[in-house]
Every structure is written in C-alpha cells, then in structure tokens.
Amino acid sequence: MKNLKPIIISSVLSAFLSVFAYRMLEQPKEVIVREPLVARYANTQQPAPGISNDAIPQYPSAAPTDFTDAAAKVTSGVVNISAIQGTGGLNFLRGGSLGASSGSGVILSADGYIVTNNHVVEDADEFHVTMSDKREFEAELIGSDPSTDLALLKIKAENLSYLSFGNSDSVRVGEWVLAVGNPFNLESTVTAGIVSAKGRSIDILEGQDRIESFIQTDAAVNPGNSGGALVNTQGALVGINTAIITRSGRYEGYSFAVPANLAKKVISDLKEFGMVQRGLMGVFIDEVDSKRAKELNLEAVEGVYITRVTVGGGADEAGLKKGDVIVGINGVKTSSLPEMQEQVGRFRPGNTLEIEFIRKGEHQKTFITLKNKSNNTTLMHARDKAFLREIGFDLRELTRNEEKQMEGLQGIKVVSIYKFSKVESSNMEPGFIITKLGETDVYGVEQFVRLLKIQSGKVVIEGRYTDPKEPYYYSFELDVE
Numbered sequence: 001m002k003n004l005k006p007i008i009i010s011s012v013l014s015a016f017l018s019v020f021a022y023r024m025l026e027q028p029k030e031v032i033v034r035e036p037l038v039a040r041y042a043n044t045q046q047p048a049p050g051i052s053n054d055a056i057p058q059y060p061s062a063a064p065t066d067f068t069d070a071a072a073k074v075t076s077g078v079v080n081i082s083a084i085q086g087t088g089g090l091n092f093l094r095g096g097s098l099g100a101s102s103g104s105g106v107i108l109s110a111d112g113y114i115v116t117n118n119h120v121v122e123d124a125d126e127f128h129v130t131m132s133d134k135r136e137f138e139a140e141l142i143g144s145d146p147s148t149d150l151a152l153l154k155i156k157a158e159n160l161s162y163l164s165f166g167n168s169d170s171v172r173v174g175e176w177v178l179a180v181g182n183p184f185n186l187e188s189t190v191t192a193g194i195v196s197a198k199g200r201s202i203d204i205l206e207g208q209d210r211i212e213s214f215i216q217t218d219a220a221v222n223p224g225n226s227g228g229a230l231v232n233t234q235g236a237l238v239g240i241n242t243a244i245i246t247r248s249g250r251y252e253g254y255s256f257a258v259p260a261n262l263a264k265k266v267i268s269d270l271k272e273f274g275m276v277q278r279g280l281m282g283v284f285i286d287e288v289d290s291k292r293a294k295e296l297n298l299e300a301v302e303g304v305y306i307t308r309v310t311v312g313g314g315a316d317e318a319g320l321k322k323g324d325v326i327v328g329i330n331g332v333k334t335s336s337l338p339e340m341q342e343q344v345g346r347f348r349p350g351n352t353l354e355i356e357f358i359r360k361g362e363h364q365k366t367f368i369t370l371k372n373k374s375n376n377t378t379l380m381h382a383r384d385k386a387f388l389r390e391i392g393f394d395l396r397e398l399t400r401n402e403e404k405q406m407e408g409l410q411g412i413k414v415v416s417i418y419k420f421s422k423v424e425s426s427n428m429e430p431g432f433i434i435t436k437l438g439e440t441d442v443y444g445v446e447q448f449v450r451l452l453k454i455q456s457g458k459v460v461i462e463g464r465y466t467d468p469k470e471p472y473y474y475s476f477e478l479d480v481e
Contacts, residue, residue, distance in 0.1 A: 070178055071190045073235035076132045076161040077107045078228055080182040081116050081139070081153070083124035104181040104228035105129065105153065106237065107162040108267065112137075112155040115267055116227030117242055118144045121151045129155050132188055143270035143382060147209040147278070148258055148345070149242050152270040163229055166236025168215065168259035169332070171195055177217055178231050179241055179255065183224025193219030193255075200256060201338040204243050209278055213342035214256035215239045221255035230257040239263070265346045274382030277348040279370030281355075282313020287337050288325060296325065297361050302335035303327040312375055312399045314368040320357065327363075328356035344370070350377035374415055375399065376445075384449045391452070391478070392421025395445045398433065410443040411435040411463060426474040428461075435471075436462035452478070 084100045103120030107113070114129065121127060127139040137155040144151035171177070172195065179191045194217065201212040215230065221241050230239035239257030246252045269276045284307045293301040303325040309316050326334060330353055334340040347353065349372040356365050371377055374396030388395060394415040398406065402413065414432040417423050434442050438460055442448050452459070459478045462471055 067176075067178055067190070067192055067233060070231060070233050070235040071180070074163055074178070074180050074229060074231050074237075075188040075190065077163040078132065078180045078182045078188055079105045079107060079114060080130040080184060081105045081114070081120055081227065082128040082130070082184075083121045084126040084128070085124045100124075102184045102224055103226040104183065104224065104241075106227070106229045106240065107160050108165075109162055110158065110160050112157040112160060113142075113267075113271065114139065114153040114155065115240060115263065116151050116153060117240070118146050118149045118151045120227050121153070122146075127153055129153065130182070131160075132182065134187075143274045143276075145266050145270065145276045147205065147276070148211050148262060148266050149205055150240065150258060150263055150266050150270075152267055163231070163235070163237040165260050165264050166232055166234075166238045168238045168261045171198065171215060171232065171238050171259075173197060176233050177219060177238065178233070179217065179219035179221050179225065179228065179257075180231060181221070181225030181228030181241065183222070189225065191220040193217045196254075198259075199336055199339040199342070202243065202245060202256060211262065211338075211341045211345045213259060213262070213338035213345075214242065215259055217255050217257065218253050219255060259342060262342050262345055269348070273379065275380075275385065277379050278372065279344060279347045279349045279351055280313070280372065281344060281353075281368055282310035282315040282371060282375070283320065284308040284310075285326075285337060285340070296323075296358070298325065298358065303358065304334060304337050304340045310375070312401065314371050317400075318355065318366045318368040320355070320366065320368070321359070323359070325358040326355060327358055330354050349379060372396075378445045380445065380449075384446075387449065387453065389418065390421075392418045392423030393428070395434070395448065397445060402433070405466075406433065406435075406464065409435050409464070410441060412442055412445050412448055422476040422478065423474075426461075426476045428474045429465075432463050432465060432472070432474075434461055434463040 080102065081104065082100060082102050101120055101124065103116055105114040105116035108115055121141060121144065127141060129137045129139045137157060139153040139155045142152040142154050175195045177193060177195055181189050183189060195215060196218055197216040200214040200216045202214065205212055217230065221244055225241055228241045229237055230241055232238050238260045240263050241255060241257045243256045245254040266276055286305045286307050288298065288301060288303045288305050290301050292305060306320060306322055306324045306326065308322055309320055326340060328334055329340065329343040332343055334343060347370055349370050352367050352369045354365060355368050356363065369377065376397035378397055395412050396415050398411060398413055411433045414428065414430055414434065416430055417428060434448065436442055437448060437451050440451060455478050457477065458475055460473060460475045462473055464471060
C-alpha cells in the first residue's frame, strides 16, 4: 500500500501538468455562437378585415437555423486592428505617453482596403492589422469621419478574402443577422441575433454633422468587436458594428451598426478624396411630435419639420420654407430625423434629390441640389483643404446673388482667414472675392488651388470686396515643393 501512494500522487501530477501544457499551447479557435430556433409557423399575408387567421394558409417559417455557411464565408474577411498612440518619434522619449486601442475591421477589397470605426483608430500614430490566419501587416490611415464613426485603412497585400456590400435598405426588422468580429486574443467571433429596429439614434456621436441612423440588433457585440461586420444569412455586409448600450461595460442586449448603404458612400469618399464630401440641404430641422402634428393637421406623427432655411442654400433655391414637413427623399419614406439624415448622407455636394414635403396639408415635390458647408457644390480633396489651411484661408464658390453683384466678373470668395498665416500677413480680410492670381483669371476653387500649387516666391492676388469697380491687391511669399 505504501508503494502505491507515490505512484498515485505521481499520476495525478502528470495528468495536471499535461492538461496545463495543452491549455498553454492550444491556439484560439473560431467561436460561433448559435441561437436555438424552435420550428414555428408564420403567416404569409395579413388577414383582410373580417377574416380570421384560421382562414389563412399556414406555412413553415423560412428563417434559417444553421449559420455555418455564412460564418465560413465571412470570418476570413474580418481582422483585428491594433492602434498605438504616442509613437511620434522623440515625443515618447521626452515623456509623452504611449497608449493603444484594439478593435475589428472588415476587408473591402482584394488589395487591402479595410473599414473600421473612427473611435478605434482616433489619435493613433501606428496601426497593425492581424488577419484571421495570423498574418500581420502595418496599415496606413487613408481617412476618417467622426460624424459617422467610420475610418478607412490600407495594407499592402494582394488576393485577400473580402466582404461585399449588401443593401441595408432591404434589411427588415426581425431578420436574422450575424455579428462578426476579431477581438484581441481570438481568431474570430460570430454571434447571431435579429434586427430589433432601424433608424435608431442613441446620441453617442458628437458634432453638428453627426449621422445616427443605426441598425439595432440583439446579436452579442462586446468590446473588441467595434468595427466588425454585421452580415445577413447570405454573408453580405449590411452594417459596421459600432456601439452598445450598457451599464456594466459588457453586452446587455443592445448593439448598433452603421448601415451598409451609408458606410459605402463614406468609404468611397475617403478612398477618393481622403475626406467625406458632405452634402447639405441648407435647412435647420426638428422631429415632428404629436403636438406639432396636431397643429399642422398631419395625418400621422411622422416626418421632419423645417425650423429655418439657409439663405442661398439648396432648400432655399428649391422653394422650401419654414414650416414645411419633409416626408420622403428620392421615393424613400423619411418618418424621422435619423432616417432623413441617413438618406441625405449618402450623397455629395452637387447631387440633386427629389424631396416630398407637406405644406398646409398638401403633399408637394421639389428638387434640391445639395451644397457643402461653404454653400457651394465644390468637391475638395483633403490634401487641397490642408494646403489652403496651411497658407491661411478657406474658400468657396460664389452664390448666384454674388455673381450678379460682380457684374460679370468671375471669382471665388474668402470665407475665413487663419491667424499668424501668410494670408493674414497680407492684410486680406474675410469676404474678399479673388478674381485673379497673377495674370490668370480665377473662376473656381479647384482651379485656384491647382494654380497656387505651382507658384513660388511672391504671389499677387487681385480681387474685389463689395464694390466690383474698385480692385484690391494682396501679396505674400509662397514656397511650394
């Protein structure tokens, strides 16, 4: 018996050490969370008045109960993103802080474009991407948009697996969806749930231009899954997972995704221009509540109420007025403010939208040409905007009224001038209308930037203020590499 005791102890220790070593060496596995679904029956149509449900044929629900095909299709296209802050050279050596954040991202093309959330990469200097097969890449930030919480990264790679955009407009409340992420220390996670609501605003983004029209789901999304994919059961990308509502800091049943149709436009802008080309209608708006609906004799408590119209803006030129209620854009019903913002957010300055609105109880239609913040239709690249800011001013095209005041002269208007800049040193003032750069006539912002970029040495600008008959001249030194 004494001889058996050491043997038993040795066996137990050996088993414990074997299990411990296996746990240490085991690689993380793909995690797929499936929700059980009991077979049910669903109506294929609503009963007509006076007809009971018993008179309507019953059919098995077509909702899928197995998500393995969709999961296998999309997991290789979702990556982990590590964003490191404070790596800017001597800054860290001189006492600067070093921080990091982690999230997920979705590969959008075979050559390495990746979408994620702005809050994942915000204020970071260095970006690392880890693929589902453990390959690692350094990434470049192409651009970001805080107003939709989206950002675009690029890695140098070829023949990557990627996800294709689906149509988020066709997503229906009650439809099954999968939330796919690649959080730290896990290869990938896939959870399933249903669409709980659309057009949700949760007041999480900042800024006047923010667009919150989220797809709400009950698919589990936890920290580290931000920037991951929301896909339908065919594996098409219908949203970018962005936020959760929680008291504990963990998932509690409410997760929100940026709709794919909005994300597609934002990503296209970031890829082409490095910044989002935000189209504005030129209106101040508010929700329609029951009190306002009653005052306006509306048939339903829905739509977007115009509280003010910007002079010279797209809405003003289209004839919209304070008190009008917008109920549709391009044939799409806009029952709430978030729904309207999402529809407008899909278009650029210069695009024309068909607007359905109610005025004094009558439904009417008009067409609005969207403009940018400077109240014109110019599309500007992020590099050009940064170039003008470095020199010292913001510019825009002339309005129709300003063109009339110029009595046939073409030009562009100086909107603002930055302190301690080259332009400020020339004593130029906001409101100045530039008509010439040197001996060349100026007719647009894009053309002016092209001309300015090839100048070197003393630059002479000619223009007018309110009196088109009296020219003014300003000059400053410019060295362009």
